[in-house]
Amino acid sequence: MDNEKNKADRRRIRSHRLLKQSFEQLMREKGFTAMTIQDIADRADVHRGTFYAHFPDKFALLEQSIRDKFRHVLERQLPPDSGWHPESMRVLVRTVLEHVRSLYGRCSPVDTVDPLFERSVRHELTDLLRHWLRELQAARAGWQAPVDTMALMASWAIFGAAVEWSKGSENISVDEMTDRVLTVLTEGAKMGFHA
Known part of the structure; x- marks a missing residue:
């Protein structure tokens, strides 16, 4: 049970980090106004729902x-x-x-x-x-x-x-x-x- 929890925690941390990295890359490339949540999720290679699990917008x-x-x-x-x-x-x-x-x-x-x-x-x-x-x-x-x-x-x-x-x-x-x-x-x- 602890192993599954640790695995989920690592996945959550990894997704969070990838979303933040993708956001920073897109800020440099497109700027804040032009980027969409879908752009961020696609760049991070996660589902749009994963984005919303971490950030409301x-x-x-x-x-x-x-x-x-x-x-x-x-x-x-x-x-x-x-x-x-x-x-x-x-x-x-x-x-x-x-x-x-x-x-x-x-x-x-x-x-x-x-x-x-x-x-x-x-x-x-x-x-x-x-x-x-x-x-x-x-x-x-x-x-x-x-x-x-x-x-x-x-x-x-x-x-x-x-x-x-x-x-x-x-x-x-x-x-x-x-x-x-x-x-x-x-x-x-x-x-x-x-x-």
Whole structure:
């Protein structure tokens, strides 16, 4: 019985991997708008029903692909002992700035892709920050805001700054923008108030 379950699990993993690989190949060849679910299934050499067993539609596959790529970028840049501390935050902010700038110019201008890209990257970023903040919270007590709220706000701050910076309206270096974002994250609203 276990052998049959392992065989099914391996088949499922293999099909998932093939669908993702086929999707990436078709993105390069045809682009997102032109490809169909049948194209993806045919390229992966699986039935259309197998596609739907893994993804509800091609937008879900695109979202998964974006999140996977962003996660791999972060894993390459961040050291294994990363957390909510100045060195990791600096690497994280700079990586997000560079990633958003590099991809924004290459993304298809389809209205549904940009929001999907933004949501995917921001969700992955929020998940990472939530993990870091939970580790930090274990060592500290008495936080006034919930971890989920703090992670969400920090991800919006980082990602929003990256989107605006990537538009190039100001001629600011990645180092200067990284410093600005870190200042906002560490100093917060208290910068604008005088006692």
